[in-house]
Amino acid sequence: MEHKPLPADEPAPASDETLGTRMGRIVRVTLADTVYRDLKELLLAGRAAPGERFTLRGLASAIGTSAMPVREAVSRLAAENALEVLPNRAVRVPLMSRARFEELRLIRSSLEGLAAETAAVNADAADLEEILRCERAFAAERDKPRPDGAAAMHFNKDLHFALYRAARLPTLFTMIESLWLQIGPVLNLDFQAGPERVREGEAHIHHAALVEAMRRRDGTAAREALLADIWSAGDFILSRGILPD
Incomplete structure (x- = not known):
């Protein structure tokens, strides 16, 4: 059957979904993604401690947005075991037991060790320069008379993830990132x-x-240098006796 094109001055048939509705959805999804990335970065960099609590309203106010994108972002992070949603609508950074910390350290050693070993082969000049930049930033912070723990954690995270990206193994990178979402807040206890x-x-x-x-x-x-870093930090955290049995 032949379909005749609509005349140029005749509007297209109305859709059940207006352009405004579709644009609203696009903005909302984009905002939720932005909130998700911001919260994820906070957890990865260890800027939230185990057991720390927030409210959806408080997070929305701090970010300067409505509760809906915050709720969506929190739901995604809860599904990744990075946050817990409590019955009273509060949000908590999960507590970490000693046994779970030791389990995650073993898994990290395997996956991150593989990433380091592979990165040594796959890294290009730009990767090496970025890794060196992050290492220098951490060293410069450490050499200050009173180094800032939050800044040191940030530079430490950047160094590790520059290394893992250089491995060029996307699936492995995603697995490591998932582990860091859980372990990042505990590294807060180190730096x-x-x-x-x-x-x-x-x-x-x-x-x-x-x-x-x-x-x-x-x-x-x-691999050996990376594992020494993981185990040294882990031993210090365990030695503090803060993690519950």
Whole structure:
């Protein structure tokens, strides 16, 4: 059957969904994605502590948006075990038991060690420069008379994820990111222990060894440096006796 085109001056048939409705949906989804990314970054960088509570209304007010995109973002993060929604509509960063922390450390060692080893082979010049930039930023913060724990955590996270991106294994990267959403708040207990911890900890030693291994394209050494970093930080957190049994 032949279909005749509509005359140029004749409007198209009305849709059940107006343009305004569709635009509203686009804006809402985009805003929810933005809130999700912001909350995810907060958790990945350890800027929220285990057990810390928020309200949906409080989060919406702090972000400067309505409750709906916040609710959508929180639901996504709850599905990823990064947040808990409590019966009173409060939102909590999950508590971390000692046993679960040790389990996650074992899994991280396997996945992140693989990423480091692969990155040593796959990284290009731009990747190496970004890893070096992050390592220098962390070292510069550590060398301050009173280093800031939050800044140190931020630079530490950037260094790790620059390394994992350089592996060029998207599925592995997603798995590591999921682990960090759960472990990030616990790392808060390391770098936020005080300026002395940032200055006297071993992270800068392991970071320097990691950068050197990357320069030599030595995957085995890169894995070893990365694992030393994970286990050193984990041992310190466990030694504080803060995580419940």
